[in-house]
Amino acid sequence: MRLRFWGTRGSIATPGPCTTRYGGNTSCIELTEASGEKIVLDCGTGARLLGNQLLAASDGSVSATILLTHTHWDHIQGFPFFAPLFAQGNHFRVYGPEGAHLSLRDVLAGQMEHHYFPVELDQLAARITYQDLGEGTHDIAGLKITAQQMNHPSPTLGYRIAGDGCTICYLSDHEPFYEAIWRDGAEPGRLESILEPGDRRHAEFMQGADLVIHEAQYTPDEYPAKEHWGHSTYSYVVKLAAAAGVRRLVLTHHDPSHDDVFMDAVEQLARGLAQRLDSRLEVTCAYEGLEISVQPLVRRGATPVEKCSSGSASPGSGSACSSTGNPW
Ligand SMILES: [Zn+2]
Ligand SMILES: [Zn+2]
Known part of the structure; x- marks a missing residue:
């Protein structure tokens, strides 16, 4: 499976000179299976450029699955700007959680009512199913x-997501269930030592995954002022992923107030934490254009070798932006 990140920002799109490297578009990831089949993971503003690219690369109709984590704006606002939806002959299957009061389809139709957008959901020309x-x-x-x-x-x-001999987890948005991770007296770093059953279940869900893409909107210092807003810290995510034996972790859904300089520091802190935990966990902060190829596990004897590789543009270096604060 191959992945490309088209939107890495949480909450609201954040364009501007201070987010050029990590990107300002909201959540959207393109997953391509070995068969060539496409899955769009979330439809934040990054979906606009992905849609244009799919049309440009197509020699006929465009067909894909759209898999939504939920219907907050930063995960669906690119849907009405996803150009392949407007063309006859294209085919999309949209999946997402059943809402508290409305179906997925009705929630998506709501953001396209004429008060908000000139084209209503039923006027889209592509063949679209919702489940x-x-x-x-x-x-x-x-x-x-x-x-x-x-x-x-x-x-x-x-x-x-399991297929092509690999397992990928996409976990966004999620808040720790409890402030403490480990049970008193238990050995830290083990799944069975996780105190809160909800946090343990969350860690078990990513157990042994080749790649976990997880939101990490806040730093530990920021979190107390943002409690119950529904988001994680990088330290919570790194500790759980390490305990779950995850090979590679990509942090995404960056806070709008975190500029490129701040994000560089978050990445260093998250990597340092993974090292101190004595885990083999590789940690990367997602940036627009990041491409990752996840290959089936190859074994030489009993030693696992290369499973994930990154490509594409690096986020570059040098920035005229000053940090908005310290991430520690
Ligand atoms: Zn979000
Ligand atoms: Zn949300």
């Missing part, structure tokens, strides 16, 4: 996709 998802394992686009509720103010699903 509400609950917890459990679903056969979608030739993959086994297991959905599990996240801890977030709106019904939200995290996804464990």
Whole structure:
């Protein structure tokens, strides 16, 4: 499976000179299976450029699955600007969590009512189906996709995606269930030592994944002022992923107040924490244009070798932007 990040920002799009390297578009990731089948993970503003690219690369109709974690703006606002939806002959299957009061389709139609947007959902020319998802394992686009509720103010699903011999988790948005991670007297760093059952279940969901993409909107210092807003800190995510034996972790859904300089520091702190935990966990902060290829595990004897590789543009270096604060 291959992944490309088209939007890495949480809450609201944040364009400008201070976010050029990590990007200002909200959540959107393109997943390409070995068969060539496409899955769009969330439809934040990054979906606009992805849609344009899919049209440009197509020699006929465009077909894809759209898998939404939830329907907060930063995960659906690119949907009405996803150009392939406007063309006859294209085909999309949209999946997302069943809402508290409305179906997924009706929630998406709501943001396209004429008060907000000139084209209503039913006027889109492509053939589109909508399916509400609950917890459990679903056969979608030739993959086994297991959905599990996240801890977030709106019904939200995290996804464990298995196919092509690999397992990827996409977990956004999610807040720790409890401030302490480890049980008193228990050995830290082990799944069974996690104190709160919800946090343990969350860690178990990512157990052994080749790649986990997880939101990490806040730093530990910022978190007390943002409690119950529905988001994680990088330290919570790194500790759980390390305990779960995850090989590679990509942090995303960056806070709008975190500029490129701040994000560089977050990445260093997250990597330093992973090292101090004595884990093999590789940590990267996602940036627009980041491409990752996840390959099936190859074994030489009993030693696992290369599973993930990154490509594409590096986020570059040098920035005229000053940090908005310190991430520690
Ligand atoms: Zn979000
Ligand atoms: Zn949200």
